[in-house]
Amino acid sequence: MKLTIDELSVFCKKKGFIYPSSEIYGGMSGFFDYGPLGVELKNSIKAEWWKAHVHDRDDVVGIDGSIITNPKVWVASGHVGSFTDAILECGKCGSKTRADHFIEDKLKMDTAGLPLEQINSIVKSHKLKCGKCGSAFKDAAGFNLMFQTNVGPAEGSTSYLRPETAQVIFADFRQVTDTTRIKLPFGIAQIGKAFRNEISPRDFLFRCREFEQMEMEYFVSPDQANSCPYVNEVLDYELLVLSAEMQQKKHAAKKMKIREALDKKVIKTQWHAYWLAFEHKWFSSLGISHDNMRIRQHFDEEKSHYALDTWDIEYNFPFGWKELQGMANRTDYDLSQHMKHSGKDLSYYDEEKKARVTPHVVVEPSQGVERAFLAFVNEAYNDDKERGNIVLKLHPKLAPYKAAVFPLVSNKPELTSKAKEVYLSIKPEFNIYWDASGSIGRRYARADETGVPACITVDFKTLEDDTVTVRSRDTTKQERVKISELKKALTDFLNKK
Numbered sequence: 001m002k003l004t005i006d007e008l009s010v011f012c013k014k015k016g017f018i019y020p021s022s023e024i025y026g027g028m029s030g031f032f033d034y035g036p037l038g039v040e041l042k043n044s045i046k047a048e049w050w051k052a053h054v055h056d057r058d059d060v061v062g063i064d065g066s067i068i069t070n071p072k073v074w075v076a077s078g079h080v081g082s083f084t085d086a087i088l089e090c091g092k093c094g095s096k097t098r099a100d101h102f103i104e105d106k107l108k109m110d111t112a113g114l115p116l117e118q119i120n121s122i123v124k125s126h127k128l129k130c131g132k133c134g135s136a137f138k139d140a141a142g143f144n145l146m147f148q149t150n151v152g153p154a155e156g157s158t159s160y161l162r163p164e165t166a167q168v169i170f171a172d173f174r175q176v177t178d179t180t181r182i183k184l185p186f187g188i189a190q191i192g193k194a195f196r197n198e199i200s201p202r203d204f205l206f207r208c209r210e211f212e213q214m215e216m217e218y219f220v221s222p223d224q225a226n227s228c229p230y231v232n233e234v235l236d237y238e239l240l241v242l243s244a245e246m247q248q249k250k251h252a253a254k255k256m257k258i259r260e261a262l263d264k265k266v267i268k269t270q271w272h273a274y275w276l277a278f279e280h281k282w283f284s285s286l287g288i289s290h291d292n293m294r295i296r297q298h299f300d301e302e303k304s305h306y307a308l309d310t311w312d313i314e315y316n317f318p319f320g321w322k323e324l325q326g327m328a329n330r331t332d333y334d335l336s337q338h339m340k341h342s343g344k345d346l347s348y349y350d351e352e353k354k355a356r357v358t359p360h361v362v363v364e365p366s367q368g369v370e371r372a373f374l375a376f377v378n379e380a381y382n383d384d385k386e387r388g389n390i391v392l393k394l395h396p397k398l399a400p401y402k403a404a405v406f407p408l409v410s411n412k413p414e415l416t417s418k419a420k421e422v423y424l425s426i427k428p429e430f431n432i433y434w435d436a437s438g439s440i441g442r443r444y445a446r447a448d449e450t451g452v453p454a455c456i457t458v459d460f461k462t463l464e465d466d467t468v469t470v471r472s473r474d475t476t477k478q479e480r481v482k483i484s485e486l487k488k489a490l491t492d493f494l495n496k497k
């Protein structure tokens, strides 16, 4: 049976992954804290993303920009004017709700991106009323999702907490190209906090008001959108595809190789196809099953104001298929806007063309850390009836603790001191913990529940031959390993997946 999002959030709280923020004061909707295990998992997700997108590649560099910028950035980007969601306000009790979610819940109808007039006409024709007091709504209005703040003591110095990390990349574009030797096509990546004053945060971490993004803007020469030198690497990669046309015709998602999607022009450009496959592979390499991921194209009316074409990687969350990662073709919209508003030249000298060009962001893989976190935990969660406990089968690269070390029993000083010796010898190289309390079965169960891939036990045989047992979380099988070879054995074990 599918886990519910409430069960998942209870599990995350109980095990120290995620806490409601400031809970002692009643919490704050849309804000969460990462506990001791959560911060490890979150840091590992970010480290794996950075490695795959920046360190392992020659064509991507990173930055870490400020959260608050000159507010003109957000005027130029269009966020001040159009980063809004439609809100419904009750004419009597004044309670406010996000229009598309309200309609979706009531009528099971997808209204993403619908203009206000259409929302009003749906509300009227279906006689939708306030969920709190049953009275009629006022006409739907736009609500800007940016948090405002005052910078310094001067009045009128309003700025915004960034609602996406992307704009900082565009604002820094010239500085990055001036200070590195990166050549088109190239990407600029960033991981950092983003803030959105969501009207109705919901589904645990899925829609929060403070979250983190892992984003990359990938720039190419304007006429090179369909010319990706890496496309051969992914042509035979297969994934579940749901184009806008398939959705219109009410067709189900179909398994397709990238080659077929490009040949049939389902995906329009090689770059879009390459990065969709790259990101899908990244998730799959860290444990998300292909059956639980699909790529879905946005309808025209659903696309953001800057996007030419957008595909999402969707995950089959406990509450259904929803966006895990967005991937828009932003064209030269942002660089052009910033040139217009700042008066600065953000064009780039293309050595091949011997001309200055305004590069196109042919694709922007934009991933929320919280949604990745949710997907990884959901995927890993196994209620093992035979063992009688949860087994959190996180990929070893993501597991908060890589191993635990136990003495078989805790009342034999010779075992405890030998086990401590083993523990201290590997602790500098692996994030591991010590556990000597309760029965060995209880300790294995505790480790399973928090995703510890390997448990190392020092038993009476250890005292005779300097070997320990290494128990696998996933199979419960135990192997005897010489203490002198433990570091290598553990490294091999963790890299096996």
Ligand code: GAP
Binding pocket: 163, 164, 165, 166, 196, 198, 205, 206, 207, 208, 209, 211, 213, 215, 323, 324, 325, 326, 364, 366, 367, 368, 369, 370, 371
């Ligand atoms: N720069 C493009 C951009 O920000 P987006 O689709 O609005 O596009 C990108 O957001 C990703 O950020 C989403 O796919 C999701 O993973 C994450 N995200 C967006 N809003 C979020 C929220 N309120 N809570 C958690 N994650 C969110």
